[in-house]
Amino acid sequence: xxxxxxxxxxxxxxxxxxxxxxxxxxxxxxxxxxxxxxxxxxxxxxxxxxxxxxxxxxxxxxxxxxxxxxxxxxxxxxxxxxxxxxxxxxxxxxxxxxx
Numbered sequence: 001x002x003x004x005x006x007x008x009x010x011x012x013x014x015x016x017x018x019x020x021x022x023x024x025x026x027x028x029x030x031x032x033x034x035x036x037x038x039x040x041x042x043x044x045x046x047x048x049x050x051x052x053x054x055x056x057x058x059x060x061x062x063x064x065x066x067x068x069x070x071x072x073x074x075x076x077x078x079x080x081x082x083x084x085x086x087x088x089x090x091x092x093x094x095x096x097x098x099x
Contacts, residue, residue, distance in 0.1 A: 002076045003058045009081040009088060010060050013045075022047050024061055026090070028069040041072075043079065043088045 003026075005013070013024070025044040049055075053064040058079075065073065074092035081088050 001056050001070065001073060003056055003063055004078045005058050005060045006078060006080045008083075009079045012081040012088070017045055020045070023049050023064055025049075025053070025064045026073070028066065028072050041090050043090075 022045050025046060027042045027044045029040050029042050049064050050066075052066055052068065054067050054070070055062040055064055074094055077090055077092045079088060079090055
């Protein structure tokens with residue numbers, strides 16, 4: 001899996017974490033979505049990783065995902081930041097994984 005973080009997203013992440021120690025995660029959140037195959041991808045910053053997570057190298061930081069949820073991600077993805085929507089976007093050549 002290959003993940004790139006755009007310069008715009010890097011700036012926004014650095015602004016939000018402001019030098020805090022922690023880990024970036026892509027969390028496939030299924031709470032309230034009905035079943036495990038329906039979910040929303042969220043970008044989290046947490047103080048620690050968990051045993052069920054794997055590290056994915058990016059162009060800036062390691063990013064952690066749950067091993068069991070890796071099937072829900074595309075092989076090549078990009079994390080971007082939309083100023084218009086004021087949110088992070090996870091996109092791939094095939095689709096926008098979150099708006």
